[in-house]
Amino acid sequence: MATTSAVVVALLGAAVVAALLLGDRLLLLGDVALWLEGRAGGQVTFVLDQRVPRVLAAVVAGAALGLAGMLVQAVARNPLAEPGLLGITGGAGVGAVLLIGVVPSAGVWQISGAAAMGATVAFVLVWALARRGGLGSDRVVLVGVGVGAAASAITTVVVVVTNPWSTTAALTWLSGSTYGRSLEQSVPGLVALAVALPLALAGARTLDLLSLDDDTPRVLGVPLAPARLRLLVLAGALTASAVSAVGVVGFVGLVAPHLARRLVGSAHHRALPVALLLGALLVSVADTVGRTVVAPGQLPVGLVTALVGTPYFVHLLWRTRRG
Template sequence: MTATRPVTEPALAGPGTAAPPRGAPAAALAALVLALAVLAVVDITLGTSHVGAAEVWKALTGNAGQGDASVVVASRLPRMTAGLLVGVALGAAGAAMQAVSRNVLAAPDTLAVNAGAYLALGVLTVTGVSVPLLASSGVAFAGALAAAAVVLGLSGLGAGTVRLVLAGSALALGLGSVTDALLLLFPERTNGLYQWSQGSIAQNGFHGVVQMAPVAVAGLAGLLLLARRMDALALGDDAARGLGVPVWGTRVSAVALAALLSSAAVTLAGPIGFVGLCAPALVRPLAHRFRGLLRARAAVPVAGLAGAVLVLGSDVALRLTVGPQSAAAVPTGFVTSAVGAVFLVGMALRARESGASAAPDRLRIPSRAAFVTVLAVLVVLLAGTVVAAVLLGDTGLLLGDVVNWARGRGDRVVTFVLDTRVPRVLAALLAGAALALAGTLVQAVTRNPLADPGVLGVSGGAGLGAVLLVTTVSGAGSWSVAGAAFAGAAVTAALVFGLAARGGFGQTRLVLIGVGASAATTAVISLLIVLTDPFNATKALTWLSGSTYGRTMPDTLPVAGALAVGVVVAVARRRDLDLVGLDDDTPRLLGIRPASARLGFLALSVLLSATAVAAAGTIGFVGLVAPHAARALVGRRHVRVVPVATLLGATLVCAADLVGRTVIAPAQLGAGLMTAVIGAPYFLYLLVRTRK
């Protein structure tokens, strides 16, 4: 039987296919072990207490005083050991996932494994059930395995880096939204869960390390036993079957063992991001010098050592940079996430495009009557949603109450309710329309149906700017928040679009750079929330959930102005949008400069996204789902897509805000959480529909 090479789309630039020279990986192993030993020693000597290297040595040899010995044994040694264990577990898990999926971006983060484990532990925390640490690891393992199965099933093993990253990011956002809802609904029971979720290797004694070490050892041993079968999978499915290897069983077993390792790491230290992605990538170049590292039996444990170097190196760098006192409040996961984001952007710059569109739209031109019908139905649907949003809530009203309020004749209760409810409805309405229009512009300009202000990190940049202002300036006004959000979005957009423009806004480069930028902004936002006081932290979390709580009429003015400008420009320049969405040559032939048009539309999309985030917080998937649905309903011409997408976005966010305010009243959920719960399955459906 002829061996079939796996086809990966897109390929990542790298060295040629010539076989690496023979040689034992002993030198690489020795270098990693030496680096790990140095980092471990340095990590033990750093801390808030004045216990230096001499006191640590005395504590290890039994000659230290009781105070010094307790600090070393109860805090520093457990922290260092936890870093080693977590790094080895995540590095080995990432190497295994990449081997069986034949995808260099497969990792506990991109497969939503960490998000699944985090949600499972969040649900366990909310129930109030007290279980041993080992049982908690079992719950985390179930959540991690389920998330990995969904992502791999939807993206297709070996089907391409972009599809895998998008499926994992979408599911992680959906699962994270559910977890965030638990944090907001049960603040007493989930106290400290958010800070733990940022990933910290700080320990109080060896209890956790001792319980999780056997789990990690079992997972690593299982992967080593599967190593030969994993090597056979690298030859292709047909070749592996020809060698008698059960392809499906091997993949399932390897993913389950990797999920077990990840769940052990999450249970011990929380979700520490990107270690499973970066560690195998650091080992991969060594395989060009040492052939032994091409085999999983060597690559998996060496990747584990590289992961330990990453975790301890991040911890040491953090403590040396900001000092022991500040480092105690900053989670180690912040550093690894920042490093991982830079690494992902670097991989994106080296990526080669396949030229295929991930979600092509069918070429269809519905009749004018069909367009008018769709428009009329959407207007009626939006009107009904707005009426329901105004009338329903923790206090139900009648249409007569609204009429009397509008005429200034409502009683005190009705006036109070509508004075607070109507601005919320208006903010949700305008934010949804603005995000949908921004997504339409971005997808047209980049000719990428997977582009979206949220996926590309623009919304994350706006959120970072707004959160920075909210947590540092008390009583910041709506225009100040809008300005901060616009500044953050503009900087992020300039970075993402500037780097992606070097390759003509190719799908692979744009999406990967955007995901990297989004990860970086998320890490910084999490750091700001962890470091601020509890009041500002709750306020920022509520705002980040896409909540319209506390909005007033002045808060809606920036997004209303931006939306008015955006709609006028998009309708007036609809022909330019159509042409820029085709290629670069056709607009030039018709007297349009593509670069200038692209820059103008992107700047407008940034303005729309920033003001929407300022008005209603971060709301995901609207800019992706609304344009897709609009093109499916009325075709590709932007004279039709723009109004339909805008109405769809406004209806979706307004309905999400209504559900969030009423489904568990008087408690409330942000519209962003609801749109993520709705939008993530729809986006995953798009991936399934275009899998072939």
Template sequence: MSAVRLTAVSATLLLLIALVAAVHVVQGTAAVGPAELWGWLTGSTDGQAAAVVVESRLPRLAAGVVVGLSLGVAGAVMQSVARNVLASPDTLAVNSGAFLAVTVGATVGLPSALGGDLVLAFVGGLLAALLVFALAGTEYGTVRLVLAGTVISMGLASISTMLIILNPIEGVGLQAWEAGTLTQNGLSTVRLMTPLVAVVLALVLLHARRLDLMALGDDEARSLGVPVRRTQLTVLLLAVLLSAVAVTLVGPIGFVGLVAPALVRLGTSRVAGLHRHRALVPLSGLTGVLVVLGADVAVRAVMGSQRAVQVPTGVATTLLGAAVLLGFALRLRASRLDEGGNALDVRGLGVRRPLLLVGALVVMLAVVAGASMLVGDRMFLVGDLINWLAGRGGPVTSSVMDARAPRVLAAALAGVALAVSGAIIQGVTRNPLADPTLLGVSGGASVGAVLVVTAAPAASYWAISGASAVGAVVAATLVFGLAARSGFATDRLVLLGVGVAYGAIALVTVLIVATDPFNASKALTWLSGSTYGRAYEHLVPLVVACAVLLPVCVAGARRLDLLSVDEDTPRVLGVDPARSRLLLLGCGTLLAAAAVSVIGVVGFVGLVAPHAARALVGRRHRLVLPVAALLGAVLLSLSDLLGRTVIAPTQLSASLLTAAIGTPYFLYLLHRSRRSG
């Protein structure tokens, strides 16, 4: 009976793939419909229609089949190795590592020396996966794996972007390819990869029996003669190789390796034998093919054939993956990283003289701000700055410093807003790893702002700020509202936040592609997380937000102290937890939205600054908030300064520098929580 059902499932998948493939082939900018397709198949069509099908449509279709099969099988294997339903080439940072390696090869000329992009992609993906496993470990649950993979992916992506900026000629095309596109130049690459995929799939199926036994547990598998570690390493290498094939062909198409096996596993309770890897692995591959081709068909159906040429297929698969993450977040049993105690409880009282520390940070911020005014494509002396402040600067000095001053002020104020936002979100949720970017708040703000930038280019910064605030509030309501049902448990909060963040990235990509090139360039410049081109009028919404919301946050420091302990302590002391949480989260959300509306999405400031502040002054928020604000201002100002000066006249966005600083620190926090656990 199980064989009959498995056969029926396989036949259904093959039929659906055939139908979607037929639709896929007749979609495009040239007029090649079902009649022309049938004529080509029977050999009776004209040469031009045949050329369109063979030279353009079939390579794209073949690439979708190979990539979908590769990612579906890779995801199923990675989930089995990690014993984690959310393991995939994306959450294990394999795609990001592979893309970084290929980017390095393209920018410094390594492919010819090391045997091609496939070798580079394989090595990069493998190293990234090993790093994620080293930090997460398969025994530490879903949240740690997703956190480690997401943050490592962000760090690797920032390095890739930096290399592309530094090498614009060698990196031509890499940025568009980064989102994953099925566009091919003929069938030559697909022909080269297809035999390799077939061989790797056969090797994976040879290990199907061992994978079945390993699902019982390591000890049980060893007692049955399975070499557990060797098998895990072997199948992981095979899965990474399949992911490398996909990245080499079309770039890192997101979340196919998560969605396809997840859909297949949903049927294990209804189809006997589907949980066995000899069925699970190939059916996950077929489902991956259906997901990739279906996503490509959906993009061209919604966007139109002409406009869809510029829309990466990975956008649709990322939206689907974000929905799957949200679904798993609501279904998984809630737990915390810090079950053994409050992870926000920093041991020790911090420095003995906190006011002296605040004074030192103020001086440090003044030094960084002063250096930002003096250093750049044109250098000045301290005397020039003093004369400018006194109104005695010359025409050249005044012109340059008048342009730099708003950028310096924007970086400082945005750093303050993001740091205080992160401190509030961490305190209210009692989550040491919360951050406006990781939890989707900044992503929601970016969707609202980009929507206005692309739809109404002449809109004022007040309109952009208002739309950014609306987007942030919608994202925060979704994430925090659903997470509140489980007491802000870490796994649910993180999965909801990451899902919303990925969904926001995909929506922003669609908005940018759907607009004209001028608006797209404007949105991309803003999204890069930079102070470039900022003037005083652009800062008004951020100044107003800081002036209004920061005093409210400081006044709520005692409530924040109580909320960061547990649910009962505030009630005992006469504080309404629900009302206080709503007020504080609202302030944190609006501060993040104001920062995003002015300088774009900048990550890790809201994570690093509050943690560093607690390490310096303890956990009382009357000290944490001002110290975190100053640290955030210093961090973002310094990042902006380095981005403008290190490779001048070329500029790196501040977000790239904060990612370079924040990623190692976040991984240290993750490692420390694992060790303490």
């Protein structure tokens, strides 16, 4: 466990360094050192002032999605589940796109706030509809899929009927992007991680039991509905903070938990921190690839993760069918 975590941390550190150095303009480690000391030239300062917030946003959002994915898969007892299954990602997309369509001049902070509000509304709706069945895992999944589908339809309608000049901005948000981010926009994600990770680790035993069946937790005195609600609130807050930081990014919450379990096993006290680190690593690498392969053009980070995540999803589906 310690060796695996150390390797993943080292890989994440290397990915962050590469993200700072690579892009439409190549930098050296000495440039970064001078920037940290406040003695860099004007061009280097301009580049790093734009690049550092993007790198931080990618790392924070990826970590939040990786941790949220682990929580959702345990609660739903579904190896193919991911945070978007709760409808939160779709709700955030509706909020952001609606504001972009109605107020084309809205800034990044306003769009992020609208996305967080949409994510909150979607989660409350899922919780209100699913609690009638005791927040059972199957009911949560079905309600989340339904809310997500409705959110996707609403998003399409909003894009079609609102200001056509806002379509590009809306599609950029829906595809996930770190463009134009500021350091302050990563603060909600950092706060969510600081609160959620200790609580998730404290509930690691409950996650282990919930991932088995409904009977074992009851026998051992674990209240199912309250436990599921607490964990879903954590997953919802993490997902909302990630979406408000970088937009809609898929598959990270699916891939990172699977890789974590393959590396350190299914015990959640070991898998949770590794899933967090792997999520940060995946989004950081995806963002760097999107900024470099077609430089000076850019590929949205959500598109890059989809290109990697879709084949992995098919692989997991095939393994599940064989099992």
